[in-house]
Amino acid sequence: MLNEIDELVTKTFLEYWGFTALPFPKIVPPANTFVDQRFKKTLERLTQLLSTREIGVVAGESGTGKSTLLDIFLSKVSATRYRVIHLPVPQARPRELYRSIAAAVGVNTSWFGADAMKVTNLLSYSYLESNRPNLLVIDEAHILTPQCLNELRLLTNAAVNHEPLITLVLFGQPSLSSTLKLPTLIPLAQRIGAFISLGGLTEEETGTYIDWQINNAGSSEEIFPPATKKAMYRRSQGIPRMINRLSWECLNHGCIEGVKVITEDLFAAVLKNLGPHLSN
Numbered sequence: 001m002l003n004e005i006d007e008l009v010t011k012t013f014l015e016y017w018g019f020t021a022l023p024f025p026k027i028v029p030p031a032n033t034f035v036d037q038r039f040k041k042t043l044e045r046l047t048q049l050l051s052t053r054e055i056g057v058v059a060g061e062s063g064t065g066k067s068t069l070l071d072i073f074l075s076k077v078s079a080t081r082y083r084v085i086h087l088p089v090p091q092a093r094p095r096e097l098y099r100s101i102a103a104a105v106g107v108n109t110s111w112f113g114a115d116a117m118k119v120t121n122l123l124s125y126s127y128l129e130s131n132r133p134n135l136l137v138i139d140e141a142h143i144l145t146p147q148c149l150n151e152l153r154l155l156t157n158a159a160v161n162h163e164p165l166i167t168l169v170l171f172g173q174p175s176l177s178s179t180l181k182l183p184t185l186i187p188l189a190q191r192i193g194a195f196i197s198l199g200g201l202t203e204e205e206t207g208t209y210i211d212w213q214i215n216n217a218g219s220s221e222e223i224f225p226p227a228t229k230k231a232m233y234r235r236s237q238g239i240p241r242m243i244n245r246l247s248w249e250c251l252n253h254g255c256i257e258g259v260k261v262i263t264e265d266l267f268a269a270v271l272k273n274l275g276p277h278l279s280n
Contacts, residue, residue: 013255018218018221020218023216030068030074030075033071036201036205036208038065039065043073046194049193050135054191055188055191055192056194057141057177057192057195058169058170059172059173059195060198063240063242065241069171074086076079083105083130085101085137085166086137086138087101087137088140090138090144092145098151101119101123104252119155133164134167138152138168142172143172148172149180149185150187152189153191157190177197200237203233206232206243210224210243214243223262228262232267235271246274249270
């Protein structure tokens with residue numbers, strides 16, 4: 001019964017705005033993602049790392065699009081040319097981190113066990129057997145302890161046929177940057193070839209992003225006029241997750257109120273009904 005109600009509400013919403021799909025979705029396929037200048041420049045730099053085999057770090061506040069960027073990056077990496085080892089949520093202890101890496105390669109860690117030497121040998125064998133360099137990508141890397149980060153440094157030191165064993169890319173929140181500044185992690189920090197700070201969209205990009213979402217949902221109408229998009233930017237600071245949330249709430253409110261344009265006054269009314277982290 002609940003599913004039927006949800007479907008009816010969604011259908012009503014789509015018909016009201018003239019959409020063929022829901023705008024501002026939480027999960028977006030890489031092929032259907034708005035790629036702004038931040039993403040373009042970062043993707044170019046990350047692609048270079050595949051050739052230079054350096055360490056890359058992408059740090060940004062929650063909601064700036066790190067996971068989306070990571071998905072796009074991985075979608076562009078050829079599985080026939082690289083052995084991709086993706087850890088969506090890293091472990092905080094070295095042994096468990098090694099187990100995660102081994103499991104991602106397809107090894108049964110219950111009998112394999114996991115330590116630095118075993119994983120190094122495993123990745124070396126994988127490289128030699130498949131002739132595919134190892135790409136280790138870790139999301140939520142701010143969770144990693146200094147000890148784990150040092151273990152990763154040791155992995156980047158290993159070589160096969162005079163080539164680095166892995167290319168390491170870390171995605172995390174700004175606290176990762178602070179951790180990497182610790183004296184004990186200076187050897188790792190010195191090996192970082194690309195450090196990218198992912199901020200929000202510019203005011204112009206925010207407006208373009210909102211229009212793109214509306215058009216991508218199947219409407220050519222100017223639902224968000226320039227003044228509202230400017231107010232949206234000021235409130236969200238260009239953080240895509242906040243833009244999505246605010247825009248979605250505005251569209252819902254507009255549907256209920258029976259209006260076809262999201263004015264500044266309607267936007268202000270929506271803000272009053274949201275939580276303090278969005279309305280202040």
